[in-house]
Amino acid sequence: MTTIDLNCDLGESFGPWVMGNDEAMIELATSVNIACGLHAGDADIMRKTVDLAKARGVSIGAHPGYRDLHGFGRRPVPGLKASEIENLVAYQIGALQAIATAAGHKVTHVKAHGALSNVACEDDMTAHAIANGIKAVDRNLVFVVLANSRLVQAGEKANLPMVHEVFADRAYEDDGSLVSRRKPGAVLHDARQISERVVRMLQDGEVASVTGKRIKMRIDTVCIHGDTPGAVEIARVLRNALADAAIAVAPFKRAV
Amino acid sequence: MTTIDLNCDLGESFGPWVMGNDEAMIELATSVNIACGLHAGDADIMRKTVDLAKARGVSIGAHPGYRDLHGFGRRPVPGLKASEIENLVAYQIGALQAIATAAGHKVTHVKAHGALSNVACEDDMTAHAIANGIKAVDRNLVFVVLANSRLVQAGEKANLPMVHEVFADRAYEDDGSLVSRRKPGAVLHDARQISERVVRMLQDGEVASVTGKRIKMRIDTVCIHGDTPGAVEIARVLRNALADAAIAVAPFKRAV
């Protein structure tokens, strides 16, 4: 029986401002990526999110982004040097590790957020700097990489354990990259369509591009979004579809 | 022969804005307290400061403060709950630990910054929350406490290793507390006067208050400031005076 991890970005509120529905999403995910205070989240929200994850038996990872609160880490910060990206990543991982230790839980993975991830998928310097920042803190941290992106090579070079990720609700180009959010059809919204697509991806080990091209991919985890309209409903339908297809969900195992 | 630690707050620049003269002060201190990004410092400045300390063989500690960049952590943030202070402290320690690990160095102590320290010296809730925040991250971290303050009891209750601190350039009240910076004479500026005072403190195990009262204190470390005019010169004169008095300087040992 196939087993898949469902990962979700959580802890993206800030001070009194709420984003997403963390309580509902944590019931549906098997691992969560927690914002670390530079593009979203703060020490209290991190702690609350870690507590939620611990209570639910869900794996936690750091979700480092650019230092860009106002832009929610969705805008590239141009001109950073590799060492600056490494420091940025290390800082955020460490902050979450300490909060997790205080809560009696443990950070097991790292996934880059927003623009930091998008830039790294196409820019080797950024991809390697992220991988090096993770490795410099703890070489046993699992690096969650977008399947088929430059993050894969960066993780391999740093010799980090990796899990390969696909997006449940995003369209893919023929080269296996994500369709830019600025293009129409980049994000899928229909719960049934998303669910069928994910089940097929997992059964076939392939992703269908916007032109219908089938792209082989290693798939260890599926990203489900928590901050879009209907997110909770989509995740519920997906969980049911996976169960119907006899695909179990569980936190990813450490992988090479 | 007596040995004393000289601790100094470093890494208090922010982005392109420089504060203090870290390169000069690190030559004169034996342990440094590094700002962790919420009231001063950032991931790059933290890394640079850790690298400096490592190269010079100087111990490093986290210097957590209130989340208050504009006020440099010198203004109390009223109304925080104990759990919020614990999270604040844990977050900052963890961020520095990861940066230190990446640099091949190790965080050995924690000292509260500015208003967080001042409030804690008189407020049990805050003092205990700081101690609990440290303990929750790592019970082997040394807690640097102002001698004679409520931080001492908080550290004892949390069973943290502690070192007791006096200030080289601050006047003391009869009850052993620091004279408020808002009162005249709170801060000493004469290098010779400061040096003679510190030597006498260490030889006698006593601090003289503003009225001449002599107060017994355990003294493990002396705080030297790096951000006041003449700071470097004061520290140099003090180092010479200690040498003349046959008092050695070295990072503090782990103490109970």
Next chain:
Amino acid sequence: MTTIDLNCDLGESFGPWVMGNDEAMIELATSVNIACGLHAGDADIMRKTVDLAKARGVSIGAHPGYRDLHGFGRRPVPGLKASEIENLVAYQIGALQAIATAAGHKVTHVKAHGALSNVACEDDMTAHAIANGIKAVDRNLVFVVLANSRLVQAGEKANLPMVHEVFADRAYEDDGSLVSRRKPGAVLHDARQISERVVRMLQDGEVASVTGKRIKMRIDTVCIHGDTPGAVEIARVLRNALADAAIAVAPFKRAV
């Protein structure tokens, strides 16, 4: 026929984080107080809120708060000098004035936000500094003051036009001050109870305290909250109750 203004705090989102339901509340208020970027809001949200107000024919005012984004301006910032509070207030008014000019609308009033208002209601220095900050920018700006608070004297001394405000959903102490939010019963939640209370206040020119004491107050505007659960429903019920009592709603006139 009596006429009353209903004022509401709007524009309290930040970047991608949404607070309140501005589109619904602006249909129910006759004047709005707009956050100016230091405790909530940003230039884009300010513009969007001004555009909404203009389209609906609603008066706009600046809603300056402490520089405290993370705490949403609900925590006092201790230690500010009068000149610093004046600068803080002037800065925020000016920022909104320029945005309003660009949108073809005009800032007509100023109301202090959160902790800045709470502190000023009891602290003369802060109250006068707010009034002086407003006057220094434009002596024709209407100062919205909590009825019976120290803001009234501050506004009188600065010779600013003033409107006196009561809160629809807050309980009052016998001295006419608001019951602290930390006490039970400080905030009323029942739409019908709130509405009846407001109608009676306006008919009698009196507010009933928690002990039943009746306190005479000049009432020019009633504050309705937009960020509490049920806020929109409460405001709708109140509007109906006012109509039933033949009390018209309209933006306040300039008053002395």
Next chain:
Amino acid sequence: MTTIDLNCDLGESFGPWVMGNDEAMIELATSVNIACGLHAGDADIMRKTVDLAKARGVSIGAHPGYRDLHGFGRRPVPGLKASEIENLVAYQIGALQAIATAAGHKVTHVKAHGALSNVACEDDMTAHAIANGIKAVDRNLVFVVLANSRLVQAGEKANLPMVHEVFADRAYEDDGSLVSRRKPGAVLHDARQISERVVRMLQDGEVASVTGKRIKMRIDTVCIHGDTPGAVEIARVLRNALADAAIAVAPFKRAV
């Protein structure tokens, strides 16, 4: 006799962090561009800088930048829409206008800061958005534009009064653009060389590029930097050289 304006960026400190030597530079400049709190400066520093300028009879302008405190506005913020840039500019102008009004002074010009200016010099959308943001606040504000850049056309289209600027200490490409700071030789440091260069520029109405090509330019103001090493000395030498060449210095007149 020729008259020239010398403009300088001031008020770039933040909270307790000092940048530049404003007291010295204001003695040497005839107009100053004041940071407005989003990339540097705060309400108190703005007020202090306005007071300094007023006491010295120096013109003041707003110096709006991207919302990027940590990067000091020197990094582009990609992806902003024209309306967002207009709001950003309007917000900052208004904040300074109110502070200036409170201080009894008046904002007469606007000059874009750092990356916002650099991007606008090559990107029509950004250039027009800046001009439109200024115009929307006050069509009488003088727009300080880099000579030969796209800012000129943007200012013309918005029908704003303009003054054309050259940099005293920057090298120029053959097309009249500034040599990127990332290239060697982009910034000149020798006071005598800078002074001779500026005198020649003003006498000839031409700038010599790095290859020796002479480029005709209208020159109404010369930017002198205050935050580089030796800035004060360079400005003093330049003032003397201008006096020797019988070129008077004075705030620019309003120009079309």
